Amino acid sequence: MLSETTGEKYLVLSHGDTNDEYTGFKRTDHPNKKLFNHDLCGKILTVVSESYNTYSFVDSDNYTYTYENYGGGDIYFLLNITDVDNTKKLFLNKSLWINDNKVLKPYNKLSKILPARFERVTVINILPSDYHGTPVKFIVKTAKGDTSECSLNVSDTNRGDSMFNDGDDYRFGSVFFDKDPKLTYHLSPAAWAAVRAKKIYIGMPGDALRLVKGAPDKINRTTTGYAISEQWVYGYSYYYFRNDKLTTIQD
Incomplete structure (x- = not known):
């Protein structure tokens, strides 16, 4: 629920075709203006408040917006950038150990071998993904130099019934251990x-x-x-x- 993340920041994702409207989103100084990709995509919005499924946001230029989410559930075009920033502080350049590699994929054409279960990897980058339900993209590297990536859910924020059936596979703890399991x-x-x-x-x-x-x-x-x-x-x-x-x- 976004109401639990007041003060946190969200990246506005592309909303399909350039002619697709961000339905329900309004800028408070122009409430009748329709908003499209060129108006919102790429902006960072901070959650200010929530009341009866209407959310208030402010951007870096101090323009304010409202979004009426009467249906409840996820807001598909908002990605929790605070999750990305917090995860970067915790894990960038740190070691993790593989719990399950099935959601990992090679990061580039030079890397064809995925890390095995319990193998130690180093987090070499953390980025925003392109999907709101799994907002944090991890890029990891093995001791042999193979790199792989996966996008994960780290907080359950803005992730509801729309999440795919195997959503638990994309939780941080399903993919990584933060301590060596052989010592744990x-x-x-x-x-x-x-x-x-x-x-x-x-x-x-x-x-x-x-x-x-x-x-x-x-x-x-x-x-x-x-x-x-x-x-x-x-x-x-x-x-x-x-x-x-x-x-x-x-x-």
Whole structure:
């Protein structure tokens, strides 16, 4: 919701063809004027306030605008540039480790090999993307010099029902670890081998299942004098643990 980002900045994206109007957007000193790409595209707008799904913005020249978002949901042509700036401060020139590489793609023709899972990469640039739902573009480089890119959602701002069905794949935590997982998760060689192969086996520890399937939707826990029993819920599948060892799988 943009109402939760008062004071944050948004980049106005191109709204299709040059003749397409930014419907619902008005400049307050010319409320009857229709606004097109040449009026808005590329401007940086700051959220001033929100009232009953009408948002107020101000640009760098102190012109004010309103946008009536009566349908609710995303505003397709506004990209959260504050997310980009904050992410750059956190991660530019820092190391990340690959969690899942399926949304990565080569950054240029010279780079054909994507980084493997758990491989360390260096963030060499962070840029605005061209899609509001995944506003932050990461460009990363492996130790061998291969570069790849992906655009991610880092805050869920301005990202609603319109997001593609596999939107969770484009969250930061789905693609990257910010710490070396081999130092974070203390697993046996057999468990690491299963994680790399994305295989689940009876007896595997909870951290290994989490690395294979991601965080569960819910964990139900029972503690007795003899054991800690847990039920991990993934949709309609259930994984049962006793003292952190997988005992039963119910699909």
